[in-house]
Amino acid sequence: MPKAIGIINIEPSYVKVEGIEDFRPISASSVLGRYRVIDFILSNFTNSNIYNIDVQVKNRPRSTIAHVHRTDYNINTKKGNIRILYGEKPVLNEVYNTDVASLISNLEYFMETSTPYVILAPSHFIYIQDFRKLIDYHAKSNNDITVLYQNVTKADEDFLMCDTLELSKTKRVMKMAKNYGAHKHAKVSLETYIMSREMFVELLEAAKAISSLYSLSDIVKESLKTVKVGAYCHTGYAACISTLSAYYKASMDIKREKELHKMINDDWPIYTVTNDSCPTLYEPGSKITNSIVGNGCIIEGTVSNCVIGRNVVIKKGAVIKDSVIMPDAFINKGVKMEKCVVDRLAIVTHIKELKGTVEQPLYISRGDRI
Amino acid sequence: MNTNNMVAMILAGGRGSRLFDLTKREAKPAVHFGGKYRIIDFPLSNCANSNISTVGVLLQYESILLSSYVANSSTWGLDMKGGGVYALSPREKDESNLSVYKGTADAITQNMDFLDNAEAEYVLVLSGDHIYKMNYERMLEEHIANKADATIAVMEVPKKEASRFGIMNCDEKDRIIEFEEKPANPKSNLASMGIYIFTYKTLKKFLREDEKANSSHDFGKDIIPAYLNAGLKLMAYRFKGYWKDVGTIDSLWEANMDLLDDDNKLNLFDPEWKIYTGDNLASPQLIGSKAKIDHAYITQGCTVNGEVRHSVLFTDSSIGEGARVVDSVIMNGAKIGKNARLYRCLVADNVRVPDGMTLGKKDSKEILLVTRKLVSEGE
Secondary structure, three states: OOOOOEEEEEOOOOOOOHHHOOOOHHOOOOOOOOOEEEHHHHHHHHHOOOOEEEEEEEOOOOOHHOOOOHHHHHOOOOOEEEEEEEEEEOOOOHHHHHHHHHHHHOOOHHHHOOEEEEEEEEOOEEOOOOHHHHHHHHHOOOOEEEEEEEEEOOOOOOOOOOOEEEEEOEEEEEEEEEOOOOOOOEEEEEEEEEEHHHHHHHHHHHHHHHOOOOOOOOOOEEEEEOOEEEEEOOOOOEEEEOHHHHHHHHHEEEEEEEEHHHHHHHHOOOOOOOOOOOOOEEEOOOEOOOEEEOOOOOOOEEOOOEEOOOOOOEOOOOEEEEEEEEEOOOOOOOOOOEEEEOOOOOOEEEOOOOOOOOOOOOEEEEEEEO | EEEEOEEEEEEEEOOOOHHHHHHHHHHHHEEEEEOOOEOOHHHHHHHHHHOOEEEEEOOOOOOHHHHHHHOOOOHHHOOOOOOOEHHHHOOOOEEEEEEOOOHHHHHOOOOOHHHHOOOOOEEEEOOOOOOOOOOOHHHHHHHHOOOOEEEEEEEEOOOOHHHOOOOEEEOOOOOEEEEOOOOOOOOOOOEEEEEEEEEEEHHHHHHHHHHHHOOOHHHHHHHHHHHHHHHHHHEEEEOOOOOEEEHHHHHHHHHHOOOOOOOOOOOOOOOOOOOOOOOOOOOOOEOOOOOEEEEEOOOOOOOOOOEEEEEEEEEOOEEEOOOOOEEEEEOOOEEEOOOEEEOOOOOOOOOOEOOOOOOOOOOOOOOEEHHHHHHEEEE
């Protein structure tokens, strides 16, 4: 019997991924050639034997609905389920469209199973975590809530606007604040919480009573004095995909061989939807180094330090450097590209050089023709 | 979905002994091909794409892996209600004892109850070990339009190779008048592809008779000649396109190499006729900073840190730093050690080639099958 249900939260308001988010929530964006961002969190749940998962969606849910199906995530077909839950209540203004409002409107669904715990995880983070360890830790502690956090060494650049934690010696959360990038080192919340079902309901009701604008992280912060909030340290890679630059950096980080094999291996598969693409053909004269490539591509040009999505075509003479090319894009002859993020189905035939920076990768829109 | 009343029966019981160690533990149709596929994915995907809903797979040799593989019908989208993929091994029955399939025809005879239950009007008999894409629905349309009792897919082969095949001699309307198995002096170059459509009612009668006869219970040797002797209408269905029997190490290697040709007729990139295969959870392919890839067909889960020239890499294989792989096929999970040299090799599943080892020759006539045994002897 699983000990927890999983709830994947909607992204908070600080998440603003230029371009990509115009078409879908960041959780449903393609990442690393064959996955979607949400696959990492979903696989964390199923690999931890948690197979009742509710995915909250807000705006532009099409991609999520099209992508997330029980059958693709190794979920018990009879005892498990993935549900996509939409905030049913109409909201007059986007500011009222908070995770708490959405969770409250779906509360009866979360209460259907009799598991003792609820794990809430974010949809815009990429990390690997065995939630069984988190459950054990929480069960042994006498915390009301346990938050997953990461010791970050470049908090002045990464995880901006995320919550930082101040911990006591016994790992109780004393204070929560926003990361404005003032310090290099910080304990950053991975916006992943475990609590009992009762605590979960209590928290939501408290949030509603205080303010309709409250988010889950607001109410946790508000409750630090009244409930016992503990912390559990995550080790390994973690990324918060809150900006285009963060998306780009995470893609580049995970594509390193060691990181990739640490995060994705036989013991910890990342489940996703298959597209039945054939293998990739590297034509004579193509040159490719230091990259990860999805299936179904035809590569004729030169590619270095890139993430190439499924079914991408890169024609002769094209030179692609330090870029992320999402599935089904077409890069024509002679195109020169550096530090770009090319969205799905884009067709690039421009001969002029396209160049971005790590802080501001050049974004080429979904289905665009350049 | 519009389906037809034709049931496909795929003959997948053979060992394929000319593939040596590749078929020591699994049947030939289960052998991997083209980076991410198994050979049997081709007939199964063809069935799915031809709107056939019920497929029986006849198993005998090393059937455990294959039976669980094919039973997962959703892999090919063959999981509609009322249809499915059925693994049919020889079984004990009320009226007969357990008996192996004595021949291709006997395999169908022993499963006539299955065909009866499926209410088959037409039976499509296929081999589980050929690489090709074909629309069986179109073949059925011709079979019906011709009011044929049986239709046999044929293709033109070079005259000098014709004596390796079963040859169909036809009249000007493509009605088969004579069938010759591996003739020394072939009269035509129309070779049987081992793909038959039978009108089930007639076939049933002939199978019943063949069951009693002292025969080899084989379609080519017994059933087709019996049809011809009875004066039934057998039509040839001409196929133009890629078709390959990958029965030997050399032909298996060659078929893989064909995929490197970007206008090969098999065209696995065609979104209209996809070949489906059991999904695996491998990560995308990883090309290292020292990799040199010049003309290769590479799939998910591969890691390349060395040089790969004119080669095909299968799922989860890896090429170590400084290694050079030329004109070779590296099958699933095989690991090529650092600074190893491979020329014209076919490396079997999960073989680890040690660092620095050289295998094969640039200009060898035959392809070297690299097995665990060969590698351990070489050390």
